[in-house]
Amino acid sequence: MHAPQIDGILETAVYVDDMEAAHGFYSGVLGLERMVAGERLYAYDAGPAQTLLVFHRGHTGEDVETEGGTVPGHDTTGHSHFAFRISGEQVQPWRDYLTENGIDIISEVTWPAGGTSLYFNDPDGNVLELAAAPLWPNFLS
Template structure:
């Protein structure tokens, strides 16, 4: 019998892949308002919340392993649109709706979940599905 795994402490990073980093920055840095912590030719990293980062990779630029002084970063890539969700306050949903309307970002869908949470879905410029989710959604994401 396998021993129990150590407890995961959260998600440190999540990522999306884009065709144009500057265009993605207009969305994630400008419209969403995230602070860019790292900029480069193949990757931008944004402060999503304390201890949480959004990695925006240039599609096709990360498939090969990258040797560093500290070790090798394994190659990775994705094709087609990805999906991730930002946590937002339920009290801020109307502000997000108005903000997206003012920025010309169409809301693709809005879902009210059985537990009472609400998700607003938009697309980034590369078609990635970006969710802005207010609790309660999952059993571990309550108000």
């Protein structure tokens, strides 16, 4: 028996110590619209049917009871990583924009397939990536 189909990743999570600094960065610098603001989590629109969850580190380890059921506790330590997809035409505008906003590009990679990734940090030191295709076999354009 084969696994049923997965349609994609709906949510990506990052854990931060300072929720307001994170909001200033994800909304103010990256331009993501905040959809939910709570004590332990902010949720941002990261593209069609894609959500970036910003969790308050150390405040999410316990289960949360809701009317619909229990949300299991989760947490992480250290710096995490995730990537935003961009078009190849947007690599230089993003380079310029990050520089203009005082965001250091900590690394730039040209992948064997020809795509480009720009790496930088959020205020908590999480490693973010802006990636332009081609990169992975399933990310060609």
